[in-house]
Amino acid sequence: MMLEGLPAFSEYVIRISTVARGRPCGSLALVVYHLLGDMANAAELALGHYFPLTLTEPYLQNSSLGSPYQKWATFTNEDFGTLDECVRRVVRAAWKAYEEAVGSVDGDWSAKDAWHWFHSVYTEYASCVVSKEEPLLTLSTIGLVGWVEPGTYAFSNVVNRPDPPASTPPLVAFTTRDISDRTAIAELCKFGHVNLRQLRRLNHELALWLRSNCTMDELTAAHDGTLSDACLG
16 A cells, blocks of 8 residues: 555664664754655655545646646656655664664675565665556565564574575565546545555654753764665665
């Protein structure tokens, strides 16, 4: 369903960005807070801009972009593409937080699995892609189940181990929906807004945590490298 997996992903990112080894308070946690806010803002725009239109709106008619559906698909894809870029920024910051929380240990198979997971989400996730040729859309879901135990942040040994299993839990799962009946759009919007409210709640809770646990000196302390970037491409 729409935006499925993003709340669980956000909760995980918050968990690892507030438990970094030796310094849970710092500028990285503040960056994560703002990046998660950007993600929620982009999700709200994507759900409320073009996505819920009926295709009967006057400004969709007689467009150089094609049929009303094709114009709708073009701008809907742009909106969700903006959301996807926000997700990628969060993934980059989350990988840095993971490195700080867990550290790099030679021969640590779970660290290799973690990079594999972050890389896959960074390169494959696309929240919603609408076909311009036929009334179909494809949704992505970020999967953490089977990779990280509930309430923890370190990855399990799933793929990168001497005896890898025959099958692994999904990293990014894809679902295609028929939207020829436009009531499907209303259903997806409703589900998306449920997840959006969870994203807002989680980000608000992170704000409260930062205010209660961090000093301005900690949040504005100098840092090495770039806080919202990492080599995942």
